[in-house]
Amino acid sequence: MDTIKRFPVVACSVNDLVEHEVILDVAYHEILHRLIRLNRLKLGDKVQEVLLEFICPEGYLSELIGLSKRRLERHLASKYEWFKREYELLRDRIEEYFKNRTYEQMTIIECLKDSLKMLREAK
DSSP states (O other), X not given: OHHHHHOHHHXXXXXXXXXXXXXXXXXXXXXXXXXXXXXXXXXXXXXXXXXXXHHTTTSHHHHHTTSOOOOHHHHHHHHTTTTHHHHHHHHHHHHHHHHTTGGGTSOHHHHTHHHHHHHHHHO
16 A cells, blocks of 8 residues: 555556556556656657657557557547647658668667757757
8 A cells, every 4th residue: 555655656557457568568658758868869758759659558669569559549639739740740750660660770760860850940
């Protein structure tokens, strides 16, 4: 009980009612946020969310490693207005990156370099 009081988010997300795959999928999403920060990638909050919405949970990475099927529409409806401009600019590039398996040749940040530059300049 003490752990639940100290970490309510964990208690809500990680319990006997949640499938292990879902827990891992959400954990990977949060880990990727931390990796972006640790590597000092200059991605704004909106760009990070757009990028990670496509990756996991229930994104391309989730599907690639067998955690879940992609269901992007579940996420985007609630957040879309907040990151509409970023989503519109990055969507096609991110989808192509995964569909064409470009991740075998380069990182997603390298692939999005031109698009990210346009976003920074448009501010």
